[in-house]
Amino acid sequence: MFESASLKHSVDKAQFKREEPKLREALLNAQFDLSAKKKFPVLVVIGGVEGAGKGETVNLLHEWMDPRHILTSAFDDPTQDERERPPMWRYWRALPGKGRLGIFFGAWHSWPIVERVFGKLSDAQLDQHISSARRFEKMLSDEGALILKFWFHLTKKQQKKRLEELEASKETRWRVTEQEWRFFDRHDKFEKVAEHYLRRTSTGEAPWIVVAGADPHYRALTVGKTLLAAMRERLDEKPARAAPDKSPPLLPSVDKLNVIRALKLEQPMERDEYERALEKWQGRLALLSRHKRFGKLAVVAVFEGNDAAGKGGAIRRITQALDARLYRGVSIAAPTEEERAQPYLWRFWRHIPRRGRISIFDRSWYGRVLVERVEGFCSEADWMRAYSEINDFESELARHHIVVVKFWLAISQEEQMKRFKAREATSFKRFKITEEDWRNRKKWDDYETAVCDMVDRTSTQRASWTLVEANNKYFARIKVLKTLVKALEAKLEE
Amino acid sequence: MFESASLKHSVDKAQFKREEPKLREALLNAQFDLSAKKKFPVLVVIGGVEGAGKGETVNLLHEWMDPRHILTSAFDDPTQDERERPPMWRYWRALPGKGRLGIFFGAWHSWPIVERVFGKLSDAQLDQHISSARRFEKMLSDEGALILKFWFHLTKKQQKKRLEELEASKETRWRVTEQEWRFFDRHDKFEKVAEHYLRRTSTGEAPWIVVAGADPHYRALTVGKTLLAAMRERLDEKPARAAPDKSPPLLPSVDKLNVIRALKLEQPMERDEYERALEKWQGRLALLSRHKRFGKLAVVAVFEGNDAAGKGGAIRRITQALDARLYRGVSIAAPTEEERAQPYLWRFWRHIPRRGRISIFDRSWYGRVLVERVEGFCSEADWMRAYSEINDFESELARHHIVVVKFWLAISQEEQMKRFKAREATSFKRFKITEEDWRNRKKWDDYETAVCDMVDRTSTQRASWTLVEANNKYFARIKVLKTLVKALEAKLEE
Numbered sequence: 001m002f003e004s005a006s007l008k009h010s011v012d013k014a015q016f017k018r019e020e021p022k023l024r025e026a027l028l029n030a031q032f033d034l035s036a037k038k039k040f041p042v043l044v045v046i047g048g049v050e051g052a053g054k055g056e057t058v059n060l061l062h063e064w065m066d067p068r069h070i071l072t073s074a075f076d077d078p079t080q081d082e083r084e085r086p087p088m089w090r091y092w093r094a095l096p097g098k099g100r101l102g103i104f105f106g107a108w109h110s111w112p113i114v115e116r117v118f119g120k121l122s123d124a125q126l127d128q129h130i131s132s133a134r135r136f137e138k139m140l141s142d143e144g145a146l147i148l149k150f151w152f153h154l155t156k157k158q159q160k161k162r163l164e165e166l167e168a169s170k171e172t173r174w175r176v177t178e179q180e181w182r183f184f185d186r187h188d189k190f191e192k193v194a195e196h197y198l199r200r201t202s203t204g205e206a207p208w209i210v211v212a213g214a215d216p217h218y219r220a221l222t223v224g225k226t227l228l229a230a231m232r233e234r235l236d237e238k239p240a241r242a243a244p245d246k247s248p249p250l251l252p253s254v255d256k257l258n259v260i261r262a263l264k265l266e267q268p269m270e271r272d273e274y275e276r277a278l279e280k281w282q283g284r285l286a287l288l289s290r291h292k293r294f295g296k297l298a299v300v301a302v303f304e305g306n307d308a309a310g311k312g313g314a315i316r317r318i319t320q321a322l323d324a325r326l327y328r329g330v331s332i333a334a335p336t337e338e339e340r341a342q343p344y345l346w347r348f349w350r351h352i353p354r355r356g357r358i359s360i361f362d363r364s365w366y367g368r369v370l371v372e373r374v375e376g377f378c379s380e381a382d383w384m385r386a387y388s389e390i391n392d393f394e395s396e397l398a399r400h401h402i403v404v405v406k407f408w409l410a411i412s413q414e415e416q417m418k419r420f421k422a423r424e425a426t427s428f429k430r431f432k433i434t435e436e437d438w439r440n441r442k443k444w445d446d447y448e449t450a451v452c453d454m455v456d457r458t459s460t461q462r463a464s465w466t467l468v469e470a471n472n473k474y475f476a477r478i479k480v481l482k483t484l485v486k487a488l489e490a491k492l493e494e
Numbered sequence: 495m496f497e498s499a500s501l502k503h504s505v506d507k508a509q510f511k512r513e514e515p516k517l518r519e520a521l522l523n524a525q526f527d528l529s530a531k532k533k534f535p536v537l538v539v540i541g542g543v544e545g546a547g548k549g550e551t552v553n554l555l556h557e558w559m560d561p562r563h564i565l566t567s568a569f570d571d572p573t574q575d576e577r578e579r580p581p582m583w584r585y586w587r588a589l590p591g592k593g594r595l596g597i598f599f600g601a602w603h604s605w606p607i608v609e610r611v612f613g614k615l616s617d618a619q620l621d622q623h624i625s626s627a628r629r630f631e632k633m634l635s636d637e638g639a640l641i642l643k644f645w646f647h648l649t650k651k652q653q654k655k656r657l658e659e660l661e662a663s664k665e666t667r668w669r670v671t672e673q674e675w676r677f678f679d680r681h682d683k684f685e686k687v688a689e690h691y692l693r694r695t696s697t698g699e700a701p702w703i704v705v706a707g708a709d710p711h712y713r714a715l716t717v718g719k720t721l722l723a724a725m726r727e728r729l730d731e732k733p734a735r736a737a738p739d740k741s742p743p744l745l746p747s748v749d750k751l752n753v754i755r756a757l758k759l760e761q762p763m764e765r766d767e768y769e770r771a772l773e774k775w776q777g778r779l780a781l782l783s784r785h786k787r788f789g790k791l792a793v794v795a796v797f798e799g800n801d802a803a804g805k806g807g808a809i810r811r812i813t814q815a816l817d818a819r820l821y822r823g824v825s826i827a828a829p830t831e832e833e834r835a836q837p838y839l840w841r842f843w844r845h846i847p848r849r850g851r852i853s854i855f856d857r858s859w860y861g862r863v864l865v866e867r868v869e870g871f872c873s874e875a876d877w878m879r880a881y882s883e884i885n886d887f888e889s890e891l892a893r894h895h896i897v898v899v900k901f902w903l904a905i906s907q908e909e910q911m912k913r914f915k916a917r918e919a920t921s922f923k924r925f926k927i928t929e930e931d932w933r934n935r936k937k938w939d940d941y942e943t944a945v946c947d948m949v950d951r952t953s954t955q956r957a958s959w960t961l962v963e964a965n966n967k968y969f970a971r972i973k974v975l976k977t978l979v980k981a982l983e984a985k986l987e988e
Binding site for chain 1: 495496497498499501502503504505616618619621622624625628635640641642686689690693694696697698699701703704712715716719720723724727728731739740741742743744745747748749751752753756875878879881882885946949950951953954955959
C-alpha cells in the first residue's frame with residue numbers, strides 16, 4: 001500500500017510555481033461548476049500519520065479555492081452533544097450537500113486504527129468497523145457522493161526527522177507533544193494496522209489515495225490534481241445514465257395471505273374500558289420517563305399507517321403523558337431543498353434525540369420503501385438497497401441505547417372510506433383530507449405489498465414492527481401506549 | 495425477517511393444478527432463452543431450517559425445467575480435495591457459467607450460522623464471515639450473475655410437526671436423525687442467529703427471499719414464480735446499459751518518480767558467480783520442498799513483467815529444483831470460452847494447488863489491472879474494483895497457509911529492444927516475438943502507470959510484490975529463487 005509513497009518524491013520550487021496558478025484556476029472553475037450544477041457533493045477524507053502535512057495541505061486547498069463553499073470538519077474527542085448521540089451522528093451532521101465540498105479530518109477511519117494500535121480493539125472488532133465503514137461509504141456513493149480519501153504517508157525515518165524539525169522551531173514546537181512521540185514509537189504497528197484498514201476499505205467507488213507527505217510541493221500538487229481530475233470527470237459526465245437494475249423483483253405472496261390481511265382489524269374496546277386503560281398506561285409511561293435510569297437511554301418512536309388510520313391521535317395519547325421538554329414530535333412531509341441535497345437518511349439523523357429524550361416520527365425514513373417505491377419516486381435499485389441501509393441505521397441507534405419502536409396502524413378500506421367522508425363533512429377536519437389521499441387509496445394493493453415487504457425486511461430483534469389493528473381507535477391507542485411502555489420497561493430492566 | 499413466512503400460507507390442490515402447467519412452460523422458456531443468449535449465469539442459493547422442503551423444492555425445479563442445464567451442488571462436509579484447498583475453492587468450482595443455472599445447497603452461509611448457534615464462533619467472527627459473504631456476492635453480481643437466495647422457514651411448532659411426520663412414515667424415517675432433533679432443540683437460537691445473518695447479507699443485488707416452508711404447493715409456486723420473474727426481468731432488459739462510472743481517476747505521480755523508475759535495472763552478476771549462486775539456492779529450494787512440514791502448506795508463485803523480461807527463464811530455474819510431481823506451471827493466455835463465461839478470477843481458482851504443491855503462474859489474474867486496463871478490455875469500474883477483489887482472493891489463499899509470492903520482472907526499454915531484435919534474428923526464438931509485443935511497447939508509459947498502481951494497491955503483508963531488476967538475467971533469476979526460498983523458510987518457521 002505504501003510502496004510508491006515511500007519513495008523520495010519531490011517537486012522543485014520552479015515546477016511548483018509554474019504549475020500552481022493553472023491548477024488553482026482549474027480548481028476554482030471546477031468548484032464553481034460544482035456549485036452551479038448542484039449535481040453531487042464532494043467528500044474529501046483526510047487521514048495519515050502525524051507530521052505528514054495533512055493540515056498544511058487542507059489550508060492550501062482553502063487558499064486555492066473559495067473557502068465559503070468548503071465545509072471542513074475535524075473529528076477529535078466528541079463534544080457533549082455528540083457523546084449523547086450514536087457515534088455516526090456527527091459525521092452525518094457534517095455531510096456536505098450537493099454542490100458543496102466537505103473536508104473530513106480523521107473521520108470514521110481514524111479512531112478504530114488508533115484503538116487497534118493501542119490494543120483496545122481486537123482484530124475481529126476492527127473488521128467490524130471496517131465493514132461498517134464500507135457500508136457507510138457505499139451508501140454515500142450510491143446516493144451520488146464523490147468520495148476521495150487521501151492518506152498522508154511518511155516513512156519512519158521521515159517522520160522522526162519531521163517531528164524533530166517541528167520541535168526545533170519556536171513557532172511549531174507546540175505541535176509536538178508527548179502524544180506525537182507516543183504514536184511515533186508505534187510507527188511500525190501503526191503502519192501495519194493502517195495497511196490492513198486501507199486495503200480493506202479501498203473500494204472501486206472510494207479508493208484510498210496514498211500521498212507521500214514529506215515534500216510540501218509534491219503532496220500539494222498530488223492532492224490538488226487528483227481532486228481536480230475527479231471533480232472534472234464527474235462534472236463532465238453525460239447526464240444521468242441510470243445504473244442497470246440488478247435487483248431481482250420482489251413478488252407479492254402467491255396465496256392471498258399476508259401480514260396485513262392476517263390482522264383482525266376490528267377489535268373490541270368500549271369507551272369506559274378505554275378511559276380506564278388510558279389512565280393506567282399513561283400513568284406508567286409518565287413514571288418511566290422520570291425513572292432514574294431514563295437519562296441513560298433515548299426513544300425513537302415511528303408511526304406509519306394507512307391514511308386516516310389515526311396516527312396523530314395515537315401520538316397525542318403518548319405526548320399527553322410526557323413533560324413537553326422531554327419529547328419532540330417530528331412530522332415528515334416533502335423534504336426541504338437542503339434535505340433534498342443530502343442522502344435520504346440525513347433528514348432523520350437531524351432529529352435523533354439526545355440521551356433522556358424522545359423523538360416521535362409521524363411518518364419517517366420508511367417513506368423510501370413505501371410512497372417512493374409505489375409512486376416510482378426512486379428506482380427499484382434505490383429502494384431495494386434501502387432495506388439494509390435502514391437496518392444499519394436502526395442498529396446504530398439500538399447499539400447506542402436508543403429504544404426503537406415502530407408502529408404500523410392498519411385500517412380496512414371500508415373504515416378508511418367512512419373516515420374520509422366524515423372528514424369531508426366536518427369543517428374543521430376538512431383540511432385533513434386531500435386529493436392525494438384519494439389517489440393513494442387507488443393504489444391500496446401496491447401499498448399493501450410494500451408494507452409487507454417492509455415488515456419482513458426491517459423488523460429486527462432490536463427494532464421490530466408492531467402492527468396495530470386500528471379500525472377501533474380506542475383499541476389502537478391503548479395497544480400503542482402499552483407496547484411503548486413494555487419496550488421501555490424491558491430496556492430499563494436490562 | 496420471518497413475519498410473512500410465519501403465517502399459515504397455503505395453496506390448494508386445485509389452484510396448484512391450474513397454475514403449475516403455465517409456470518412450468520414459462521420456466522422452460524426462460525431457461526431456453528438463458529441458454530441461448532448466454533448473457534449471465536443464475537445462481538440459486540438454498541438455505542433454511544431442517545424439514546422445510548428445501549430438497550423437495552429443488553427436485554421439483556429439476557422436474558419442471560431441463561435438468562441437463564441445471565448444476566446442483568450440495569455442500570456438506572468438505573471432501574479431501576476440498577479440505578486441501580481454501581474454503582472458498584469448492585464454491586468457485588461449482589459456479590455456473592453464463593447461460594446456466596446453478597443451485598447451491600447450504601453454501602457459504604450455512605456453516606457460519608450453525609457454528610454460531612453451537613457457540614463455535616463469536617459474534618465478531620460471525621460478522622467477519624458476513625462481511626466476506628457480502629464481498630463475494632457483490633463480486634458475483636458485479637460480474638453479472640443473477641443471484642437468488644431462498645430461505646425456507648418453519649415456525650418451531652411447524653418444524654416439530656414436520657419432523658414427527660417424517661419419523662412416523664417408514665419411507666422417510668431415515669431422514670430424521672439425532673442431528674435433526676439437536677437442531678430442533680436450538681430452534682430459537684437458530685432463528686435469532688439466522689435473522690441477524692440474513693438481515694446483514696440481504697443486499698439490493700442479492701436479497702434473501704424467505705419462503706414459508708410448511709405447505710408444499712405454496713412453497714413450490716413461490717420459488718418457481720420468483721425465479722421466473724427474476725430471470726424474465728434480466729433476460730428482457732434492454733441490452734447492456736453501462737453503469738455510470740463512480741471511480742475517481744487514478745493519476746500518475748506528479749513528479750517523474752515511481753516504484754519502477756526507482757529501480758536500478760542494471761545489476762552486476764557474472765556467469766561464474768551466477769552458477770555458484772544457482773547451485774546454492776536451487777539446493778536450498780529442493781531441500782525445503784522435502785521438509786516434513788511442507789505438506790501442510792502450498793505455494794502460489796506469480797510472474798508478471800515486461801515482455802521479454804525473462805519470466806520463462808526464471809520459472810525454469812525454479813522448476814529445475816523441484817520434483818515434477820510437486821509443481822504445476824500455469825501459462826495464462828487468452829481465456830477459453832468456458833472461462834469467459836465465468837467471473838474473471840474463476841480460471842485462476844481452478845489452478846489453486848492442494849497442500850504440499852506449488853502452482854507457478856506465468857502471467858495471472860493481474861491481467862485485469864494491467865492489459866485489460868490499458869487496452870480498455872474492461873471498464874474503469876471493473877478494474878478499480880478488481881484491486882480489492884484480488885486482495886480478498888489472495889488473503890483467502892494466505893489464510894489457508896498458501897505462501898503467495900509475486901514477481902514483477904522489470905527491464906528497460908533499451909534492453910527490451912535488444913531482446914526483441916535478438917529474438918527476431920534467431921530462428922528458434924522467432925515465435926516468441928509477435929506484433930502484439932511491438933504494440934504493447936508503444937504503450938510503455940501506460941503500462942508503467944498500471945504497474946505502479948498494481949504494486950501500491952495489491953502489495954500486502956501476506957502477499958507482497960517483489961520487484962526484480964531484470965536487465966541482467968543472472969541477477970534476476972537469483973533474486974527470484976532467493977526470495978522464494980526466504981518466503982518458504984519464514985513460513986516453515988512460523
